[in-house]
Amino acid sequence: MRLTDDERAMLGGAEGPAVAAAMDLLVRYGEALDADRLCDVRNVAGTMTQPSPAKARLVAEGGWDKAFAVINLDCDDDIEIPPMRVPTCQLQQGFGEDSVGVAPYPKTFVELQGDAESFYGRRGVNILATCTPYQVGNLPVRGEHVAWMESSAVVYANSVFGARTNCEGTASTGAASLTGKVPCWGNHLDHNRYGSHLVDVRLPVRDFLDWGMLGYFVGDLVQEERPVVVGDIGVPELADLKHFGAAAASSGGVELFHLPGITPEAPTTEAAFGSRPVPEAVGYGHRERRHVYEALNSQGDSADVDFVLLGCPHASIDQVRAVARALEGRRLHSATQLWIMVPRALRAIADRSGYTEVIERAGGRVLTDSCPAMSRSAPPGTRVFATDSAKQAHYLPAILGIEAWFGTLEDCVEAAFTGRWAGELR
Amino acid sequence: MTLVLHGRRVVGGVVEGEALVSHETISGWGGIDPAKGTIIERRHELHGVCFTGKILVFPGAKGSSGWSGFFQTTRLLGTAPVGMIFTVTTTKAALGAVVTRVPTVTDLDRDPVEAINTGDWVRIDADNGIVEIKRAAEPVDSAGQP
Numbered sequence: 001m002r003l004t005d006d007e008r009a010m011l012g013g014a015e016g017p018a019v020a021a022a023m024d025l026l027v028r029y030g031e032a033l034d035a036d037r038l039c040d041v042r043n044v045a046g047t048m049t050q051p052s053p054a055k056a057r058l059v060a061e062g063g064w065d066k067a068f069a070v071i072n073l074d075c076d077d078d079i080e081i082p083p084m085r086v087p088t089c090q091l092q093q094g095f096g097e098d099s100v101g102v103a104p105y106p107k108t109f110v111e112l113q114g115d116a117e118s119f120y121g122r123r124g125v126n127i128l129a130t131c132t133p134y135q136v137g138n139l140p141v142r143g144e145h146v147a148w149m150e151s152s153a154v155v156y157a158n159s160v161f162g163a164r165t166n167c168e169g170t171a172s173t174g175a176a177s178l179t180g181k182v183p184c185w186g187n188h189l190d191h192n193r194y195g196s197h198l199v200d201v202r203l204p205v206r207d208f209l210d211w212g213m214l215g216y217f218v219g220d221l222v223q224e225e226r227p228v229v230v231g232d233i234g235v236p237e238l239a240d241l242k243h244f245g246a247a248a249a250s251s252g253g254v255e256l257f258h259l260p261g262i263t264p265e266a267p268t269t270e271a272a273f274g275s276r277p278v279p280e281a282v283g284y285g286h287r288e289r290r291h292v293y294e295a296l297n298s299q300g301d302s303a304d305v306d307f308v309l310l311g312c313p314h315a316s317i318d319q320v321r322a323v324a325r326a327l328e329g330r331r332l333h334s335a336t337q338l339w340i341m342v343p344r345a346l347r348a349i350a351d352r353s354g355y356t357e358v359i360e361r362a363g364g365r366v367l368t369d370s371c372p373a374m375s376r377s378a379p380p381g382t383r384v385f386a387t388d389s390a391k392q393a394h395y396l397p398a399i400l401g402i403e404a405w406f407g408t409l410e411d412c413v414e415a416a417f418t419g420r421w422a423g424e425l426r
Numbered sequence: 427m428t429l430v431l432h433g434r435r436v437v438g439g440v441v442e443g444e445a446l447v448s449h450e451t452i453s454g455w456g457g458i459d460p461a462k463g464t465i466i467e468r469r470h471e472l473h474g475v476c477f478t479g480k481i482l483v484f485p486g487a488k489g490s491s492g493w494s495g496f497f498q499t500t501r502l503l504g505t506a507p508v509g510m511i512f513t514v515t516t517t518k519a520a521l522g523a524v525v526t527r528v529p530t531v532t533d534l535d536r537d538p539v540e541a542i543n544t545g546d547w548v549r550i551d552a553d554n555g556i557v558e559i560k561r562a563a564e565p566v567d568s569a570g571q572p
Contacts, residue, residue, distance in 0.1 A: 025524070028437075028524050029520060029521050029524050031435075032436045032437060032520040032521070032523060032524050032530075033515060033517065033520045034434065034515070034533075047495075052499070053461075054460075054499050054502045054503060058502075070502070071495070071498065074498070074524065074525045074527075149491035149492075150490075150491060151489075151490055151491055154491070166517040167491045167516070167517050167518060168491060168517060168521075169491050169492070169493065169494035169495060169517070169518065169521045169522070169525075170492070170494060170495040170498070171494060171495070171498065171521060171524075171525050172494075172517070172521050185517070186516075186517060224488075224516070253488055253489070253516075373456075395456060398456060398467065398468055399456055
């Protein structure tokens, strides 16, 4: 791999041992990918504060410097961690203090995380604590090289902003935060960003449910490749694009999609494929839609719903408002809990707008920072849950061993009032 | 009979051991238990099988970007495979191999998942991109049973 003079100096220790360790990891990683060079990044979204047993042990041994060195830089030396070189944010993590008494999440992890926040915050990590940094002000621009992890954030950054990132990991984002560099490979290169498959939507896709199901279909179809979606799709909202990408990154490993006329790198269908021939379209019609719905609803037998989960990826303020309106003046079923997951910055807006009060008066909870999949934590005794998120319906049965129902916000809220699932595809 | 494949170094070093072959891609986060070194994805062909001390042969990585962190944890907890051989290079698999710190190769001249059987004795010379395979006396299934 070719290094520039400043990269070679960093590797040689000119900027201290932590930066040298970061550069060493990036060189090992770049060579593992067979990348030619590194590229400059000025926006990193990674994870330092998420508690785990291995991290707790490292912190006990040598503090947060040690934990960052080993986990975020893959370095065994005792080094001091300097301030982040480029803007860096913490993605979603474990549950925080507001979950105590609500989520059965270890108190020791809540404390460990608070300690981590104060350490990394002082070193310039913005504690956004959300899987959707773009919903709370972290907005890369078109063509910008960034280093993000979290599959639903990566696909959003690449596709909706036209920024350039691979699906990075804990160590590569740690190294990028101290160097402003990441291997120039994969999605960073023009020729890897053109479409691979064409999907023709033959029924109206307008609402959140339908965007999630279309994403789940597309991800299963293309796996890790790049879908171009045309047809009867209207103009999606932020929440639709968020749900579509998260679903496509769950059933497959989609990191980049194009919606001609909507997303920035695809003014036309032809442009989405570059100089390559436009492939024959795969149709998405009533039969395919029904198939996706049945696949997402094939993970349970019992219609008795204990738990309703909303806000995956984390809810926008408009989604919080929609939930508040749906819950206004009613009470949840005594045996059913409802959580909506939001970024903490939006929780502050929900509080001021009165949405939190409405949701809590109905018996629901507005929780921040995390989600049941990330923290492996649902209300005690949960056997069956309902969600409007294709991603959580995909992952949570495996992670928590519970049954899942997938449907609209209205279906989910109705289940929270009655304790019974009565959703159906309309 | 010894079969020799040629490919590209991902992580350098020389190691030998018994192969554990997955025909399906592997998830890190939600797919393995790093404390036990086992595959936990429920519908996976290797569900419940331990990869600790084995040479893990697989088509590639899938799922969350937590992949590398989960395999790094197997190294920290002493449950890691001793080597890796994979077919498709992604950032997850490449970074995962780097932080697991075990000799790893890819881009082989034959698909390793087809060429290698579970139970074969495999030597990886990752620095030179060479994989030598000594066939087990008789094929064994993925769980290590004849």
